[in-house]
Amino acid sequence: MILQxxxxxxxxxxxxxxxxxxxxxxxxxxxxxxxxxxxxETPATFQGPTEPAKAPKDIKVAIIPCAAAFHGCTAPADxxxxxAKALGWxxxxxxxxxxxxxxxxxxxDAVSAGANVILLMAIDPNFVQLGLAAAKKAGIPVLSGTDSxxxxxxxxxxxxxxxxxxxxxxxxxxxxxxxxxxxxxxxxGGKANVLIIKADEFPSVRAENQxxxxxxxxxxxxxxxxFLSTTSAQVATTLGQQVVGFLQSHPDVNYVLGPFDPADxxxxxxxxxxxLGDRVKVVAELGDEQNLDFIRNGRVQVADAAIDNTYxxxxxxxxxxxxxxxxxxxxxxxxxxxxxxxxxxxxxxPGTDWHASYDYKSAYLKLWQ
Numbered sequence: 001m002i003l004q005x006x007x008x009x010x011x012x013x014x015x016x017x018x019x020x021x022x023x024x025x026x027x028x029x030x031x032x033x034x035x036x037x038x039x040x041e042t043p044a045t046f047q048g049p050t051e052p053a054k055a056p057k058d059i060k061v062a063i064i065p066c067a068a069a070f071h072g073c074t075a076p077a078d079x080x081x082x083x084a085k086a087l088g089w090x091x092x093x094x095x096x097x098x099x100x101x102x103x104x105x106x107x108x109d110a111v112s113a114g115a116n117v118i119l120l121m122a123i124d125p126n127f128v129q130l131g132l133a134a135a136k137k138a139g140i141p142v143l144s145g146t147d148s149x150x151x152x153x154x155x156x157x158x159x160x161x162x163x164x165x166x167x168x169x170x171x172x173x174x175x176x177x178x179x180x181x182x183x184x185x186x187x188x189g190g191k192a193n194v195l196i197i198k199a200d201e202f203p204s205v206r207a208e209n210q211x212x213x214x215x216x217x218x219x220x221x222x223x224x225x226x227f228l229s230t231t232s233a234q235v236a237t238t239l240g241q242q243v244v245g246f247l248q249s250h251p252d253v254n255y256v257l258g259p260f261d262p263a264d265x266x267x268x269x270x271x272x273x274x275x276l277g278d279r280v281k282v283v284a285e286l287g288d289e290q291n292l293d294f295i296r297n298g299r300v301q302v303a304d305a306a307i308d309n310t311y312x313x314x315x316x317x318x319x320x321x322x323x324x325x326x327x328x329x330x331x332x333x334x335x336x337x338x339x340x341x342x343x344x345x346x347x348x349x350p351g352t353d354w355h356a357s358y359d360y361k362s363a364y365l366k367l368w369q
Contacts, residue, residue: 033181033182033183033185033186033215033218033219034182034186035183035186035187035341035343035345037182038179038182038183038186038341039340039341039342039343039345039346040340041338041339041340041356041357042175042338042339042340043336043338044357045358046356046358046359046360046363047336048315048318048330048335048336048360048363048364049318049330049335049367050367051327051330051367052367052368052369053318053321053322053325053327053367053368054321054325054368054369055087055089055321055368055369056321056324056325057088058090059084059087059089059090059116059117059324060089060090060092060113060114060115060116060117061080061084061089061090061091061092061115061116061117061118061119061320062092062093062094062106062107062109062110062113062115062117062118062119063077063080063081063084063091063092063093063094063118063119063121064077064093064094064095064096064103064106064107064110064118064119064120064121064123065077065093065094065095065096065120065121065122066096066098066103066120066121066122066123066232067095067096067097067098067099067232068095068096068097069098069236069262070098070122070232070260070262071261071262071286071288072122072146072260072261072262072286072288072309073096073121073122073146074121075288075309075310075313075353076121076145076146076309076310076312076313076316077093077119077121077145077313078093078313079309079310079311079312079313079314080119080121080145080312080313080314080316080317081093081313082310082313083313083314083317083361083364084317086365087317087368092110092113092115094106094109094110096120096123098232098233100127100128103120103123103127103128103131104127104128104129104130104131106131107120107128107130107131107132107134107135107142108130108131108134110135110140111131111134111135111138111140115140116140116324117140117141117142117143117320117323117324118131118135118140118141118142118143119142119143119144119145119316119317119320120142120143120144120145120147120165121144121145121146121147122144122145122146122147122202122204123144123147124147124149124201124202124203125144125147125149125158125162125163125164125165126158126159126162127201129158129162129163132162132163132164132165133163136163141166141320141323141324142165142166143165143166143167143168143169143316143319143320143323144165144167144168144169144316145168145169145170145312145313145315145316146168146169146170146204146309146312147165147168147170147202147203147204148168148170148173148202148203148204148206148207148208149164149165149168149170149203150167150168150333151331151332151333151334152170152171152172152175152332152333152334153170153172153173153174153203153204153207153334154174154207154210156203156206166319166323166329167319167323167329167333168333168334169312169315169316169319169333169334169335169337170204170312170333170334170337171307171312171334171336171337171338171339172207172334173204173205173207173208173211174207174208174210174211174214175211175339176208176211176285176305176307176339177207177208177209177210177211177212177213177214177215177285177305178211178212178214178215179211179215179305179339179341180208180211180212180215180257180283180285180303180305180341181211181212181213181214181215181216181219181257182215183283183303183305183341183343184216184255184257184283184303185215185216185218185219185222187281187302187303188222188254188255190219190220190221190222191221191222192216192219192222192223192254192255193222193223193225193252193253193254193255194216194222194223194224194225194253194255194256194257195225195228195243195246195247195250195253195255195256195257196209196212196213196224196225196227196228196256196257197227197228197229197230197239197243197256197257197258197259197263197267198227198228198229198230198259199229199230199231199232199259199260199263200229201231201232202232202259202260204260205259205260208259208285209227212257223252225246225250225253228242228243228246230242230259230263235262235263235266236266239263239266239267239270240266240267240269240270240271241270243256243267243270243271244270244271244274244276247271247274247276247279247280248274248276251279253280254279254280254281255280255281255282255283256271256280256281256282256283257283257284258282258283258284258285259285260284260285260286261284261285261286261287261288261290261291261304262286262288264282264284264285264291264301265290265291267282268282268291268294268299268300268301271300272299272300277299277300280300281300281301281302281303282294282300282301282302283301283302283303283304283305284301284303284304284305285304285305285307286304286305286306286307286309287304287305287306287307287308287309287340287342287353287354288304288353289351289352289353291304292304292306292342292347292348292353292354293350295342295343295344295347296344296347296350302343302344303341303342303343304341304342304343304354305339305340305341305342306339306340306341306342306353306354307337307338307339307354308337308338308339308354308355308356309353310353310355310361311337311338311355311356311360312337314360314361314364315334315335315337315364317364318330318335318364318367318368319333319335321368338356338360340354340356342354
């Protein structure tokens with residue numbers, strides 16, 4: 001296997017994996033990879049909190065996704081809004097616009113509007129220090145979802161003396177990355193030549209990349225190419241052509257592991273338009289409806305590590321209630337967000353994102369009564 005020594009070093013950036021996470025990953029993926037094993041819904045039943053948390057009344061909540069254009073940001077934000085409205089809370093939703101200035105401005109607006117709690121989705125805390133400082137001064141707790149900066153993911157603290165969120169709710173993206181790697185190894189018969197896309201502004205993608213590398217290292221017949229980097233600003237502009245250019249100059253590459261579904265849309269379309277769809281398979285992460293249709297229609301993408309974004313929204317509200325009540329928060333902070341590897345054999349009905357098979361909404365609402 002080809003693996004540049006510098007690849008793992010690039011992922012370090014303060015990510016210290018706990019022993020528990022490492023042991024869990026090792027035990028879960030020690031066996032020879034198989035597609036059937038990757039398709040297991042994880043967890044198979046509701047494994048969220050059991051301790052009740054009575055929802056306080058007359059709460060104003062501000063919800064800010066990274067950008068309205070990214071479904072992976074807006075889906076959990078919309079779910080959090082749905083859960084908050086079910087509690088009778090006043091909800092204000094903003095558009096982070098994929099821009100630090102807009103994200104900070106949204107937080108300042110929320111503080112000025114008298115929010116009792118602020119929820120961010122997929123925004124690195126290092127990017128919103130102005131907003132965090134204003135919220136701290138006003139005594140407003142700030143939580144996040146899908147940022148993957150603490151348990152069950154590697155705990156990543158903001159740089160220097162920067163402020164941090166109270167907590168973040170995310171699935172184990174390291175484990176999700178492992179699952180993507182295992183599916184790829186099984187599908188290729190242990191002979192995958194893989195291009196991994198990284199997007200360092202998203203801690204979730206850094207954790208996912210770590211899991212992908214750890215999984216692929218077990219494949220003696222696989223080749224791992226150097227990372228191809230992207231940013232949110234490049235996703236809709238240059239990413240597709242960057243990937244195509246790499247594939248044209250590296251004709252042995254037959255798998256691309258994408259960072260998240262909205263970006264993978266541009267990768268899939270660019271590969272198809274370049275006439276490389278018969279040679280290259282895309283394995284993605286998130287479970288968006290459009291990407292699942294790619295799999296269904298045989299358009300370049302062949303698998304997706306689907307995450308239940310609605311569950312994330314409900315879990316963020318659950319943790320917010322506990323913070324407002326001054327109750328202990330749930331550990332791990334992710335509250336066991338469900339995920340599942342999807343391919344042509346187990347897709348949900350057309351026109352839908354993937355969701356866990358059990359009724360977690362009712363379970364959460366019962367806890368909040």
